[in-house]
């Protein structure tokens with residue numbers, strides 16, 4: 001009897017799963033009628049609030065892992081959906097330089113959790129043929145974490161179906177400073193940074209040295225957790241990005257949040273194109 005109940009439950013689960021995957025595919029098909037963004041960046045806010053809500057452990061040993069496990073899986077789900085939709089570039093703000101100011105035990109356990117997640121990522125991204133990049137001042141990380149990040153970058157260098165950029169030890173201001181420093185350095189070496197260049201060319205030369213030079217500018221930046229700020233994230237690259245803020249906590253982000261963000265982006269784009277057309281007609 002118990003066996004029969006279990007197998008019926010399993011069957012019901014499979015039917016529900018196939019139904020939801022069918023519905024998702026239909027919705028994605030409708031979304032594809034409009035322009036699909038090439039690059040979506042995520043500000044993954046709300047992990048601590050989620051952990052508090054779920055009464056997850058806050059202690060040093062399990063705090064980082066417990067708190068950020070659900071957030072990591074939410075990122076993997078978003079990566080999967082984006083790939084299914086045809087969004088090639090995905091960027092995640094995983095750890096800002098300002099986050100180093102948090103309590104030392106919190107930073108330590110978060111870093112330990114990152115290391116664990118990098119090993120998991122190594123298996124998962126290869127299955128999805130995802131190339132992984134790291135953007136940020138990796139010198140600020142421990143030797144072990146930095147080595148693991150570099151290994152992951154090398155191990156996935158041949159994949160090209162999607163590109164996942166993980167911003168770690170990152171702030172936009174630091175990125176600009178780094179790019180300007182590198183560009184000045186190259187001037188000494190190559191004399192490349194010609195003083196006769198116009199501003200646009202100078203800017204392009206500096207941009208080549210940005211951590212984020214691996215991806216085009218984001219079409220959409222999605223921030224969870226209810227804030228409407230960029231918090232020192234992709235300031236230079238977000239000039240024309242559509243900003244989408246939602247109250248949902250990052251680990252609870254779902255397919256509908258992604259769908260609404262893309263629908264809003266498509267509506268704004270259509271409005272913008274309409275305005276441009278009217279401007280030309282005048």
Ligand SMILES: CC(C)=CCC/C(C)=C/CC/C(C)=C/COP(=O)(O)OP(=O)(O)O
Nearest residue numbers: 044045046047048049068071072094117166
């Ligand atoms: C390998 C990899 C990319 C892992 C990703 C893991 C992950 C979800 C990291 C997010 C880190 C972080 C500081 C988020 C901000 O939420 P918060 O802690 O500030 O939460 P709050 O807004 O509730 O205070």
